[in-house]
Amino acid sequence: QTIELCEANNQRPLLTMRVNCPKIDPVNFEKKISSLNQNVEKSQYNDCFFRTPDLPELTEFSYFQEGHFSIQDESAGLPCKLIDPKAGEVVLDLCAAPGGKSAYLSELNAGKAIIISIDQNFPRLNLIRKNIKRLGLKNIHLIQADGRNFAAKKADKVLVDAPCSGLGVLAKRVDLRWKRTPAQINELTKIQFELLQNAGKLVKTGGVVVYSTCTIEPDENERIVEKFLKKNKNFNIDPATRFISETFVTEEGFARTFPHKHGMDGSFAARLIKKSEILKKNIKVNP
Template sequence: MRLSPLVAASTEAVLREILRFVGPADITLSRYFRENPKLGPRERAALAEAVYAVLRNRLVYTNFSESGSGPAMRRMALLGLAETVGVESIGGLVETESQWLTRVMQIDRTTLPLALRLNLPEWLLKRLTQQFGEEGAVAFAEGLNRAAPLDLRVNTLKANREDVLSALASAQIECAATPYSPLGVRIGVKPALQHIALFQQGAIEVQDEGSQLLVQVVGAKRGEMVVDFCAGAGGKTLGLGAAMRNTGRLYAFDVSEKRLAKLKPRLARSGLSNVHPVVIAHENDAKVKRMAGKVDRVLIDAPCSGLGTLRRNPDMKWRQSPEGVQELTAKQASILAGAARLVKPGGTLVYATCSILEEENEGIVTAFLAGHAEYSLVPMSQVLAEQKIPLEMGDYLKLAPHVHGTDGFFAAVMRRQAPVTSSPAEE
């Protein structure tokens, strides 16, 4: 069935704002939908998919649009819709637009120059090529340019994975167990989760499998004191709380009261009562210093470029810059040093990002360890073996969409040395 002409017009309108790159695309889309309630569910879905197609394929679409006629932003909107719903489903096309779109969509994109084909800004393609070589950079970029699946984490306080898979299948929702996370479920077609009983009851939460693995790597246990240092809206906090079986004390620190407020309804659904959200001003806040040397495990999911999440947030590659990354690395180093003070002797510190850039990952950890002799790196291969996660890694967790089917994630596990005590014979 053909879409209303309103969809093309609306896609054009929202792209005018999103392509200014002054804020996150998902927030701009949500605001547009609130301001335009006449758009139905099918129209909203088509619009959103078209916008994300444009963000993923911006360079090649810009090149293609030069051959068309009419307003440039309409041509971009039509290319996004043609990519996602097909030319024949777009309502309101004039004959010249239909002919142009049909011709353009038949172009073999494998014949295009590499930069156009990969749809990455020049600086980012250069960084990936330096890190992975040209062949590796191409594979990585192609993985980042694919739409992400919908992953769910089973809340073990309320359900197990087998029962969740069975319930989803009974509801005619295509699903499968994730290959690495023991609590993950991957959904085929994305349903309206808020209407599903499992979600309403807190038995499932939306969380990428890579993010679930970060929680597994922390290894939180019953009765411990744990801190999620950059908790945000609390996806990992909820996973940590469930791993602790709702015992001990779990602190969710964040500098944004607004982000932590989003955790409250999720906490209510989850059944957790051991979580304590705390707003801090910065990593050296007095609230942080009071807990120095007392915490069993600290997870730092540091603010980063977000370039590992381009499958979900393709606008990030156009909004980020080398200068922005450089500013982030200074912040990451400061946060890691501040959070490390919390860990008690013998405790565990986990530094993680959803970045794929070495300067935000290995670079930060290497510099930290060089200046903090009390900490040592725990090889990720050892951590994963202890957690019975079937992944081959070296010293670090490095996840990639084209290899693991997850977002791009990095994590390092460090242990604070327990003080050496003298034996009676030595005294």
């Protein structure tokens, strides 16, 4: 399978469009795009995603400018499906820029949840602001902060789409084949764990934390979750099969995709449930 993976990474990737379903029905979107002699193929896993070999210049493509769709790989939608945002819930997106997942979280509940998008990079927050304006999304709120030490009232759900090595997107980021080093990955794992640790503090009892990356490196995926669960006994894995196709789900209940198996970017996601708060041990003081 290693050879198949390498061959898949050497193929020109298709463009994937995520339809803004609250704005336009996927069936009507497909008709409109097809009427432009644009070759599109609907995803077999998610009705809101379509693939195409190419697109006109987006700045000149009216359907894009009018907010009918976004460019987003289908694998990037899986963590949002695992979050499963409901009306009235407060959802934190701790590493939000450039905003694709925040937007999809909003679209999944037709703008009825409260999405708080957090990123420490102000220029990248502006990218989110422009994107949500184009899509017409009103329930996304932006905060500039470092997700590792961000503090707020406990939320119903928290998404940690952690910075990673990007080894799942080598077909799109060819430069990473030469730029990534073991030392960089070691540094990234520290950041990833710190983000997940803080997410655990930010979510309510009974709430959900979803940890995700766009890498296929176990040290950045399973090992991070295992370390977190070992340190936080009050969390359990919630199997992904309740939210996405079993095609993507591992024996442990994680979501995993590979370019050569699924025709999309390599990715990982884990849905964790907070069973309780960690109680501090009572310290007896001798009189």
